[in-house]
Amino acid sequence: MDALYHTTNKTIHEIQQCFQSLNNPGIDSIAVENEILTKITAVNANCDRLDVLVFKVPAATRSGAKMKVDQLKYDVRHLQTALSLYQQKRQRREAEATEREQLLTRRFQPNADTTIDLDYSLQHNTQMHNAHKGVDEMISTGSNIMDSLKFQRDMLKGARTRMVTIGNTLGLSDHTIRLIERRLTEDKYVMLAGMFVTLCIIGLVIYLCL
Incomplete structure (x- = not known):
């Protein structure tokens, strides 16, 4: 059990390092996200295995072993939440960049009757959105x-x-x-x-x- 615990704890530290690398310029964030997700899946599988093994340790040390496993679960839960938040922010940034690019590349046909109405209602609708x-x-x-x-x-x-x-x-x-x-x-x-x-x-x- 100790070997599996140390391996899982090491994997959690590796995930934390992956999060730090996401801030580096030019990094392939999609590849790093996939790596983090793979490691989180491995940690969850190890925690399930540790839940079974903790009942096989001597009763005198069982409580301490159970607390260690619970701490691993707590850490990986926070890492999952952090990954979800990062993915949401990235998706919003990509959507905004796509909308901005479409707006800049859109071409309008010349029309003498074309007007741009920037009245109060449109501004209010944008603010509400x-x-x-x-x-x-x-x-x-x-x-x-x-x-x-x-x-x-x-x-x-x-x-x-x-x-x-x-x-x-x-x-x-x-x-x-x-x-x-x-x-x-x-x-x-x-x-x-x-x-x-x-x-x-x-x-x-x-x-x-x-």
Whole structure:
């Protein structure tokens, strides 16, 4: 199990390095994205295998092994989210570049009656389109943040249960356990505050656009 764990952890570091290379000029982003996706698939497969192997380790070290596997899952989940966001941004940039190129290469036939109407309605429609696009991006980002927070919450709950079990085994003091529970409560309030602020910003943007 240790060999598979170290191999998977090494692959995660390689994925992080691939993300850093995406910022280099002249890089083939499509090829790098495919490489990242392949490595993420391999990590997920290894995590599934590790879930099976963790139950074969001695009971005394099983909790620690399970925490390591959960950390790998947590890391790869964030990498998947980062890849999805990068692909969305790249697709938007490509679409904007295509539209700009089409506009610059479009040829108009001479016509004495042709006029360009840039009235208030057209400008308002353009502004509304841009505002809707911005709100969609905020909602998408907020959804990814919510998924990440939910995953972290589940991780913390699982960690709390394991810590209580380990604490009972190792004889942790009641004071230490109370500190852990207080930290979990504080994290919950931080998550709720973040959700409230995000909803307020989205509501304000929609109100200003309308």
